[in-house]
Amino acid sequence: MDPKHGYLTHLECADCATAYDATVEQHRCTCGGILLARYDLAAVAAAVTPALLAARPWSAGLWRYAELLPMADPADRVTLGEGATPLLPLPWLGAELGLDVWLKDEGLNPTGTFKARGAAVGVARARLLGAGTLALPTAGNAGAAWAAYGARAGVPVVVAMPRDAPPLTQHEVRLYGARLHLVDGLISDAGAWVAEGVQREGWYDASTFKEPYRLEGKKTLGLEIAEQLGWTAPDWILYPTGGGVGLVGLWKAFNELRALGWLAPDRPLPRLVAVQAAGCAPVVRGWEAGATATEFWQGAATVAAGLRVPGPLAGGLMLRILRETGGTALAVDDPTLRRALGELARHGLWLCPEGAALLPALRRLRASGRLAAGARVVLLNTGAGLVYPEVEPLA
Amino acid sequence: MDPKHGYLTHLECADCATAYDATVEQHRCTCGGILLARYDLAAVAAAVTPALLAARPWSAGLWRYAELLPMADPADRVTLGEGATPLLPLPWLGAELGLDVWLKDEGLNPTGTFKARGAAVGVARARLLGAGTLALPTAGNAGAAWAAYGARAGVPVVVAMPRDAPPLTQHEVRLYGARLHLVDGLISDAGAWVAEGVQREGWYDASTFKEPYRLEGKKTLGLEIAEQLGWTAPDWILYPTGGGVGLVGLWKAFNELRALGWLAPDRPLPRLVAVQAAGCAPVVRGWEAGATATEFWQGAATVAAGLRVPGPLAGGLMLRILRETGGTALAVDDPTLRRALGELARHGLWLCPEGAALLPALRRLRASGRLAAGARVVLLNTGAGLVYPEVEPLA
Numbered sequence: 001m002d003p004k005h006g007y008l009t010h011l012e013c014a015d016c017a018t019a020y021d022a023t024v025e026q027h028r029c030t031c032g033g034i035l036l037a038r039y040d041l042a043a044v045a046a047a048v049t050p051a052l053l054a055a056r057p058w059s060a061g062l063w064r065y066a067e068l069l070p071m072a073d074p075a076d077r078v079t080l081g082e083g084a085t086p087l088l089p090l091p092w093l094g095a096e097l098g099l100d101v102w103l104k105d106e107g108l109n110p111t112g113t114f115k116a117r118g119a120a121v122g123v124a125r126a127r128l129l130g131a132g133t134l135a136l137p138t139a140g141n142a143g144a145a146w147a148a149y150g151a152r153a154g155v156p157v158v159v160a161m162p163r164d165a166p167p168l169t170q171h172e173v174r175l176y177g178a179r180l181h182l183v184d185g186l187i188s189d190a191g192a193w194v195a196e197g198v199q200r201e202g203w204y205d206a207s208t209f210k211e212p213y214r215l216e217g218k219k220t221l222g223l224e225i226a227e228q229l230g231w232t233a234p235d236w237i238l239y240p241t242g243g244g245v246g247l248v249g250l251w252k253a254f255n256e257l258r259a260l261g262w263l264a265p266d267r268p269l270p271r272l273v274a275v276q277a278a279g280c281a282p283v284v285r286g287w288e289a290g291a292t293a294t295e296f297w298q299g300a301a302t303v304a305a306g307l308r309v310p311g312p313l314a315g316g317l318m319l320r321i322l323r324e325t326g327g328t329a330l331a332v333d334d335p336t337l338r339r340a341l342g343e344l345a346r347h348g349l350w351l352c353p354e355g356a357a358l359l360p361a362l363r364r365l366r367a368s369g370r371l372a373a374g375a376r377v378v379l380l381n382t383g384a385g386l387v388y389p390e391v392e393p394l395a
Numbered sequence: 396m397d398p399k400h401g402y403l404t405h406l407e408c409a410d411c412a413t414a415y416d417a418t419v420e421q422h423r424c425t426c427g428g429i430l431l432a433r434y435d436l437a438a439v440a441a442a443v444t445p446a447l448l449a450a451r452p453w454s455a456g457l458w459r460y461a462e463l464l465p466m467a468d469p470a471d472r473v474t475l476g477e478g479a480t481p482l483l484p485l486p487w488l489g490a491e492l493g494l495d496v497w498l499k500d501e502g503l504n505p506t507g508t509f510k511a512r513g514a515a516v517g518v519a520r521a522r523l524l525g526a527g528t529l530a531l532p533t534a535g536n537a538g539a540a541w542a543a544y545g546a547r548a549g550v551p552v553v554v555a556m557p558r559d560a561p562p563l564t565q566h567e568v569r570l571y572g573a574r575l576h577l578v579d580g581l582i583s584d585a586g587a588w589v590a591e592g593v594q595r596e597g598w599y600d601a602s603t604f605k606e607p608y609r610l611e612g613k614k615t616l617g618l619e620i621a622e623q624l625g626w627t628a629p630d631w632i633l634y635p636t637g638g639g640v641g642l643v644g645l646w647k648a649f650n651e652l653r654a655l656g657w658l659a660p661d662r663p664l665p666r667l668v669a670v671q672a673a674g675c676a677p678v679v680r681g682w683e684a685g686a687t688a689t690e691f692w693q694g695a696a697t698v699a700a701g702l703r704v705p706g707p708l709a710g711g712l713m714l715r716i717l718r719e720t721g722g723t724a725l726a727v728d729d730p731t732l733r734r735a736l737g738e739l740a741r742h743g744l745w746l747c748p749e750g751a752a753l754l755p756a757l758r759r760l761r762a763s764g765r766l767a768a769g770a771r772v773v774l775l776n777t778g779a780g781l782v783y784p785e786v787e788p789l790a
Contacts, residue, residue: 054450054452055449055450057449057623058453058479059479059481059482059623061481079481079483080481080483080500080743080744081480081481081483081500081503084453084454084479085476086454086456086474086475086476087454088474088475088476105475105476105505107505108476108503108504108505109503110500110502110503111745111781112507112779112781148743148744148745149743150743151740151741151742151743152742152743152744153743168781168784171784172745175737175740175745175780175788176740176741176743176745177740177741228452228454342570345546345570345571345572346546346571346572347546347547348475348543348544348545348546348547348548348571349475349543349547350506350543350567350570350571384507384781385570386506386507386563386779386781386782387781389563389566389784393570
């Protein structure tokens, strides 16, 4: 184990498998592919077991999985208490559909969304590699999270977002002391502005999938779900898909757990389902067309701000993951999603609109016969309703 | 251990020590005093140890402390994933003041505040005792929490709050399907309306300290802090004080832990500090006057909605606890509190205004010489800034 980088050995392109040195700043493969952090999993398996993990204090949150994260020294961590979120059984929904259903509630994170996981590890790793100013475009939530973790770490952050991104998130970015740049357009336009600053100012490009470590933080979602289910995989995980870091993270987590021998070997990986908004569904369109890449979605519009990602960089990788795991993709329109928001709240769960979309998606999958009776299903709610007070439920 | 009520033996009046049957609905002592839940602590100590506790899954949140909670059957629990919140070291503040400072961040709870703890146990216990409709007045946050937990438990909830309580909280109460009643006045006026309904409609009175179990949920705050500090007590805990359930809960927790023999016996209980808003400071006024009861605060006004409690029922008990633990009470004005809100955010911590008041309070205590160098201090942040987006920080 390296005293600085832990069990991390190198970075590997998800497309062409080219290896990169992980001890210096890296962003993407020369082929344009996404870089995945690779670990010495044999050494990890020799160093830690589920039983040892179980004895670690809960208070460490996602850092309990230290050996599967890209740093060794606890002093290099940046934490606001992210991770260790609940997996809530939903017996009312299970009874309705003849399934075992859980909600992984990521609203109980710093800044109210699962973006905290990616920001914690991403900011920590950028600081460790000596990055100066971190810059990223965002549809909303990631900006608040990176601004908060940058402030906690003492690293300056620049956030670009659409002028019509949730006003609360804009407020948060300013509050945390980050520089906020608003663009007339979508996250893709904000991305272009960041790319320019990266060139001109030498900012560290912290855009989705343009640095390899946000994914490592998000990956802990899968590690936690497996641990919470007694080191088994659920049959299905439904994931509200914008940029897709969580989807790729879940896939990476379950693959690493299988390689470690921590999962029952006779069970398949969970089938992953990409749920999108009907007003911005490039992954669903690509899936239905049997394509290997997604096409830019024109005129993206949905109240679920986190799903308004018209051209996700990981589009092709996501389609591959859906195929590989035997999953699927489907879209939910805004009125349906807003009705689900109200229905879930009447069961005590005020989810973000992205998370609310999973309820009608699950019902449709069950009605179509894709999900067998008794299947074990996890709905991944990416944030708290509190983050989107302006999205009104429909009756 | 009783299969229904666990190690709970009876209820005891905090003022006159009269005992009450805990197996039926109880509210207050005939003398007007607050009822405290009492346990067979010798049997608890024989049944569980800190080492056994450490092996329990983190995912159970505050229910990890099952033997110190008033129910035995996990099926009787009501949970949205409350508790198990982080205790964040604040090295920048510790360095400034020559102290060891931690922030217990209760914003990472369902509904974004520590009220979730009280509501989880309070609602669960009310349901177990066969309560019908639960009713409570609130300055804001407790209403959202009880509405959410009532919805989760399938128990109807009526919430009364000042018309000028935070709009977001009003929205939440409606969203969760509870009945919302707005009064032109303060929490005390809302309380009068609830009391009438309790008489007329037979509602279960879930008002602060008018049922004994909300306190049991809040008590887990102290249990967690002790566990997170390796089963030691901090020297000081600063607590933003409205109704005072958390303050009484901390005191009760540390007393129970000492009785269990889980704390180092040679250390005193933590000194508890009640921090209030200058615009509503009945506990501070009572403390400074050396009184044994608080007087109703006329014209209560502060941006920290949770501190706008002009006549806390536990006023006398709080003053006794401050004396007993060698603590103190002090008030912070709104501009100072709002400046602290901004300063904390620039360190990555967007607290609720109540929590932000603790920063200037700590500085004043340190400057006054009350806190010795090297003291171990916990600041108890009661909720997330997200819950109060309308409170602007001052530069």
